[in-house]
Amino acid sequence: MTRAALVIGLGNADRGDDAVGLHIARRLAARGLPGVTVAEAGGDTLGLLERWTGAADVVLVDAAGPAGQPGRIHRLDPSLGPLPRDLALGSTHAFGLAEAVELARTLGLLPRRMAIYAVEAGGFDPGAALSPAVAAAAADATALIVAELREGLADA
Amino acid sequence: MATKTIRVDTLTRVEGEGALELDIADGAVAGVRLAIFEPPRFFEALLRGRAGAEAPDITARICGICPVAYQMSAVHAIEHAWGITLDARLRALRRLLYCGEWIESHTLHIVMLHAPDFLGFPDAISMAAAHGEVVRRGLALKKAGNALLRLLGGREIHPVNVRVGGFYRVPTRAELAPLATVMAEARLDAIALTRFVAGFPFPDFARDYEFVAMRHPTEYPMNEGRVVSSRGLDIAVAEYETAFAERHVAHSTALQSGLRGGGSYLVGPLARFNLNYDRLDASVQALAAEFGVAPGCTNPFRSIIVRALEVVYACEEAERLIADYDPPPAPAVAVVPRAGTGTACTEAPRGILYHRYDLNAEGSILAARIVPPTSQNQSTIEDDLRIIATRDLALPENVLRDHCEQAIRNHDPCISCSTHFLRLTVRRQ
Numbered sequence: 005m006t007r008a009a010l011v012i013g014l015g016n017a018d019r020g021d022d023a024v025g026l027h028i029a030r031r032l033a034a035r036g037l038p039g040v041t042v043a044e045a046g047g048d049t050l051g052l053l054e055r056w057t058g059a060a061d062v063v064l065v066d067a068a069g070p071a072g073q074p075g076r077i078h079r080l081d082p083s084l085g086p087l088p089r090d091l092a093l094g095s096t097h098a099f100g101l102a103e104a105v106e107l108a109r110t111l112g113l114l115p116r117r118m119a120i121y122a123v124e125a126g127g128f129d130p131g132a133a134l135s136p137a138v139a140a141a142a143a144d145a146t147a148l149i150v151a152e153l154r155e156g157l158a159d160a
Numbered sequence: 161m162a163t164k165t166i167r168v169d170t171l172t173r174v175e176g177e178g179a180l181e182l183d184i185a186d187g188a189v190a191g192v193r194l195a196i197f198e199p200p201r202f203f204e205a206l207l208r209g210r211a212g213a214e215a216p217d218i219t220a221r222i223c224g225i226c227p228v229a230y231q232m233s234a235v236h237a238i239e240h241a242w243g244i245t246l247d248a249r250l251r252a253l254r255r256l257l258y259c260g261e262w263i264e265s266h267t268l269h270i271v272m273l274h275a276p277d278f279l280g281f282p283d284a285i286s287m288a289a290a291h292g293e294v295v296r297r298g299l300a301l302k303k304a305g306n307a308l309l310r311l312l313g314g315r316e317i318h319p320v321n322v323r324v325g326g327f328y329r330v331p332t333r334a335e336l337a338p339l340a341t342v343m344a345e346a347r348l349d350a351i352a353l354t355r356f357v358a359g360f361p362f363p364d365f366a367r368d369y370e371f372v373a374m375r376h377p378t379e380y381p382m383n384e385g386r387v388v389s390s391r392g393l394d395i396a397v398a399e400y401e402t403a404f405a406e407r408h409v410a411h412s413t414a415l416q417s418g419l420r421g422g423g424s425y426l427v428g429p430l431a432r433f434n435l436n437y438d439r440l441d442a443s444v445q446a447l448a449a450e451f452g453v454a455p456g457c458t459n460p461f462r463s464i465i466v467r468a469l470e471v472v473y474a475c476e477e478a479e480r481l482i483a484d485y486d487p488p489p490a491p492a493v494a495v496v497p498r499a500g501t502g503t504a505c506t507e508a509p510r511g512i513l514y515h516r517y518d519l520n521a522e523g524s525i526l527a528a529r530i531v532p533p534t535s536q537n538q539s540t541i542e543d544d545l546r547i548i549a550t551r552d553l554a555l556p557e558n559v560l561r562d563h564c565e566q567a568i569r570n571h572d573p574c575i576s577c578s579t580h581f582l583r584l585t586v587r588r589q
Contacts, residue, residue, distance in 0.1 A: 054306075
């Protein structure tokens with residue numbers, strides 16, 4: 005039984021592996037999981053605080069900075085502590101995903117349950133498609149997220 | 161010769177990627193370079209051969225924070241070239257859209273990027289622990305600005321609803337009406353925010369800037385007007401390039417703009433306020449007096465108060481435009497491309513943004529020129545830093561670095577726009 009949940013894929017569709025969060029969101033949307041709302045977000049990470057208002061279960065999907073293992077999937081649980089900065093869930097704009105999550109924590113605006121899936125990118129070349137390792141990881145991450153949504157996100 | 165290098169490799173809490181380098185030789189500041197290393201993006205070149213009608217949407221991509229400014233300067237410039245005059249009702253909607261961007265962009269800078277400097281916090285997250293209400297209010301204000309962008313622009317980032325001749329779609333009265341309440345509440349949040357920032361401790365610092373802003377016969381400037389300065393410049397936008405020139409400097413991928421006669425100048429909220437104080441509502445003038453800023457203010461650190469006052473103004477103006485809304489008979493007027501040159505200058509949140517397009521008879525772009533506010537302020541920011549670094553040279557390096565970064569943020573530089581992080585390097589010799 006799937007509990008009502010919100011999935012937000014983040015990224016820029018035109019910057020290579022940065023689009024992986026959007027790809028996964030589209031795969032999830034195509035599954036039509038009952039009770040699961042799927043959204044996409046671009047640069048306005050602060051807007052996330054508004055978007056997840058009212059949602060108890062939230063899954064965020066983003067690309068992590070290249071660190072030698074393109075396609076590696078990280079699952080982060082903000083309830084366990086501050087997000088690691090070395091994943092480079094960054095943004096060329098003023099506020100990255102990690103900052104938005106930490107700001108929400110400080111203001112008491114974090115959803116009750118949240119999971120963040122970050123797929124390590126190979127590169128962010130303008131106009132490039134997903135690299136093969138990251139494209140493969142997108143399928144794996146989708147399966148992991150579907151399984152987690154089916155079981156229900158663990159309580160913090 | 162004794163040399164020393166201080167370096168801020170990545171300037172944080174600014175838009176885009178850049179660095180600051182200070183050279184110190186024999187105990188004096190020998191060089192200041194605001195180095196912008198974000199790769200150049202060649203927007204002016206890629207516009208060549210594109211249809212003039214595409215310019216608003218292509219140039220909006222230059223910045224995710226101020227896309228409306230790019231759309232407005234581009235669309236007005238193309239309309240200027242094609243001899244298109246907008247219906248007053250369409251013009252009012254453009255102004256309302258711009259209000260949304262001012263509210264959103266100014267609030268982001270005030271609350272998330274600049275305020276922590278004045279209170280000694282490393283970032284907005286730590287500030288939120290002590291001033292949660294202020295940050296919550298900032299988020300609410302940003303949301304109010306977003307609501308305007310979403311309705312009039314079609315979406316919040318890189319809006320898609322502006323077209324040459326007007327809009328693709330205009331809202332109904334019923335769609336716009338609920339935003340009047342949103343703006344009335346936002347105005348109260350903006351006043352509270354102004355009160356909060358006006359209470360900050362401000363460094364004693366003043367400079368004899370040449371302020372440059374737009375000047376409109378009746379309005380606080382956003383979309384149109386003449387280009388004027390505090391030293392008597394008063395030209396039509398079409399004459400912009402006779403007064404200002406861009407030059408390349410080796411340490412930056414962004415061009416720096418200066419006065420043709422030599423010298424730097426300052427654009428942005430402080431310039432607008434000083435040159436257009438008489439165009440503000442009496443209510444905003446009264447708030448300015450209450451919070452201790454008067455026209456003629458030359459302390460750039462106080463620009464944060466002016467920025468907050470401009471948020472109040474934009475909320476009031478939005479309320480007014482919504483109340484007076486009279487839906488235009490059509491979302492756009494007829495457009496007939498023709499050969500010619502069009503120029504426009506509008507007031508981006510950070511200051512004037514100039515566009516020029518040369519178009520052929522089919523309406524294709526032959527040449528484009530875009531001068532963003534940060535290119536115009538870059539040289540002035542370096543001058544500010546030279547003074548501050550000289551004054552603070554004896555202070556510990558981390559304090560010097562903090563003061564320099566705060567001074568840069570006074571001008572809300574959008575480095576993404578200007579080349580399109582900032583590092584500080586100090587070399588002591």
